[in-house]
Amino acid sequence: MNKQFICICCPKGCIIDVTYDHDKIENIQGNSCKRGASYVQDELFSPTRMLTSTVKINNAMHKMLSVQTDKPIPKDMIFPIMKQLRHICVEAPININDIIIANILDTGVNIIATRSMEKITK
Amino acid sequence: MNKKLVIIGAGSGGLCAAISAYKHGTHDILLIEQDQETGGILNQCIHNGFGLHTFQEELTGPAFAQRLKDEIAQLPIDIWLDTCVTNITKEKMVICQNKNGIHHIQAQAIIITAGCYERSQGAIALTGHRPKGIYTAGQAQKYLNQDGYLVGKNVFILGSGDIGLIMARRMSLEGAKVYGVAEIMPYSNGLKRNIVQCLDDFDIPLYLSHTISNIFGKDKLEAIEISPVDENRQIIPNQAKRFNVDTLLLSVGLIPENSLIYQLGLPLDTKTKGPIVDEFLQLLPGIFAAGNGLHVHDLVDHVASEARQAGINASLYLENKLSNKPMIQIIPGENVSYCVPQFFHQDSSGFKLSLRVKLPMPKAKLQFFDDNKLLKEQVMMNLFPAEMVTYQISADVLASISTKLTIKAVMINE
Numbered sequence A: 001m002n003k004q005f006i007c008i009c010c011p012k013g014c015i016i017d018v019t020y021d022h023d024k025i026e027n028i029q030g031n032s033c034k035r036g037a038s039y040v041q042d043e044l045f046s047p048t049r050m051l052t053s054t055v056k057i058n059n060a061m062h063k064m065l066s067v068q069t070d071k072p073i074p075k076d077m078i079f080p081i082m083k084q085l086r087h088i089c090v091e092a093p094i095n096i097n098d099i100i101i102a103n104i105l106d107t108g109v110n111i112i113a114t115r116s117m118e119k120i121t122k
Numbered sequence B: 001m002n003k004k005l006v007i008i009g010a011g012s013g014g015l016c017a018a019i020s021a022y023k024h025g026t027h028d029i030l031l032i033e034q035d036q037e038t039g040g041i042l043n044q045c046i047h048n049g050f051g052l053h054t055f056q057e058e059l060t061g062p063a064f065a066q067r068l069k070d071e072i073a074q075l076p077i078d079i080w081l082d083t084c085v086t087n088i089t090k091e092k093m094v095i096c097q098n099k100n101g102i103h104h105i106q107a108q109a110i111i112i113t114a115g116c117y118e119r120s121q122g123a124i125a126l127t128g129h130r131p132k133g134i135y136t137a138g139q140a141q142k143y144l145n146q147d148g149y150l151v152g153k154n155v156f157i158l159g160s161g162d163i164g165l166i167m168a169r170r171m172s173l174e175g176a177k178v179y180g181v182a183e184i185m186p187y188s189n190g191l192k193r194n195i196v197q198c199l200d201d202f203d204i205p206l207y208l209s210h211t212i213s214n215i216f217g218k219d220k221l222e223a224i225e226i227s228p229v230d231e232n233r234q235i236i237p238n239q240a241k242r243f244n245v246d247t248l249l250l251s252v253g254l255i256p257e258n259s260l261i262y263q264l265g266l267p268l269d270t271k272t273k274g275p276i277v278d279e280f281l282q283l284l285p286g287i288f289a290a291g292n293g294l295h296v297h298d299l300v301d302h303v304a305s306e307a308r309q310a311g312i313n314a315s316l317y318l319e320n321k322l323s324n325k326p327m328i329q330i331i332p333g334e335n336v337s338y339c340v341p342q343f344f345h346q347d348s349s350g351f352k353l354s355l356r357v358k359l360p361m362p363k364a365k366l367q368f369f370d371d372n373k374l375l376k377e378q379v380m381m382n383l384f385p386a387e388m389v390t391y392q393i394s395a396d397v398l399a400s401i402s403t404k405l406t407i408k409a410v411m412i413n414e
Helices: A034-045 A075-085 B012-023 B040-044 B061-073 B137-147 B162-173 B192-202 B259-263 B300-318 B395-399
Strands: A002-006 A015-020 A025-029 A052-058 A064-069 A089-091 A099-101 A111-113 B002-008 B029-032 B048-050 B078-080 B084-088 B093-098 B101-112 B116-118 B134-136 B154-158 B177-183 B206-208 B210-216 B223-228 B241-243 B247-250 B254-256 B282-284 B287-289 B327-332 B336-340 B343-345 B350-357 B361-370 B373-383 B389-394 B405-411
Touching (some): A002 A034, A015 A034, A052 A075, B002 B012, B002 B300, B012 B300, B040 B137, B048 B061, B084 B259, B101 B300, B116 B137, B137 B247, B154 B162, B162 B177, B287 B300, B300 B350, B327 B336, B361 B389, B373 B389, B389 B395
Parallel strands (some): B002 B101, B134 B247, B154 B177, B154 B247, B327 B405
Antiparallel strands (some): A002 A015, A015 A025, A052 A064, B116 B254, B177 B210, B210 B223, B223 B241, B282 B287, B350 B389, B361 B373, B361 B405
């Protein structure tokens, strides 16, 4: 199989063409350094992403609290995790890096707050 | 009321300027913010990728802002929230308004870190009616990330700047269908990483050399049409593609918040749309500008370092330590769209120059001329219009300039 990638390791943005079998790269062209090869290897066989989103928060300045995964997650877990986050509502006060959900969907990854929000009484 | 230093705007620039001025001996500071909290636009930019230069780690916007908020909270700096500056004068009077009334503050120095605003549909002369459903990308971002309100379910995005790309991903994650991003230029203005992780990950097509050619719907947006453009950015007829969408997001550029500069009666740089400054970032002696209020940056790290420098310079001004020698102009030459600062003093000991190139150049020479005489050249890799270039220019180059400094970027073909 063939696939084309834009390498994101540096601003150069090499266009890399790969031929691969189900779990092995057979031919790689277009990368100007080793990092490009390892980027393509990961993107093909175990792509991960950091996920940032929001959850509802009560008694705070805003209605939403910004959160993120504390480690990259497998790409195919993005939508299942988004679905979970939709049901979450936390109470202010919250401190940055507070764990909002531990070990979400058994991934070994925590959802943490990316800011602090004080409790306010309206 | 009297204050040594008044800083207008408490986003990343204002917070950095205040912290830096305080650390360099200016303790009587008032920081004025029109929003209900400090942190500025970072508060709504919940994605990560901020702070690699400043903190050597990848933070989300709110987390970057939190570091600055926590740092300034340790210092006895006055912060007025929910306060709008309506006027400043050449005599450094700052007039502002909040729920307690109108205030006149006599400052000895001012730093303007007022940020920028988004170009809107009026600014790009968008065709058709003005139906509900057309938003700037940042507006939709604020509604979604702070209020939890998704502006639409079927979305098209005009402009491939980073905010547009980030919103394409963000709205997809929240369940909207993003039909595509149209970019009038033949290349994207966004970071490669954002093309991959915001568009490719969600199978969102990027239409290069395309723009909106029609808008349908009178009260409510019903559909849009995009068409290819030729090399002069003119629409090629009879090739329109229609998308039935309820939402159009505009990510078509940012303009420095320059209304206070305008009130001072000062000319603006025609390219940056921000004030014209010297190497100390002064638009007038003792009035400084930094961050997106001076020229639009791509990275908050650059805003932070420029604003810190403004804080240091304001402290030096208050100690009467800035040069008042005659000034020499800096001219953007071939392939350079702008340079900041636009002037420097004859006795300058060197400064950081910011510039943008006009077209993508994988390899180029940055050349410094005194009129027509080449003084210095520097090879640089991967220059893109969307990525600001900074260059530390040394005193020996500056000392040999007698007329004006012209800066060119010449492509090297290999």
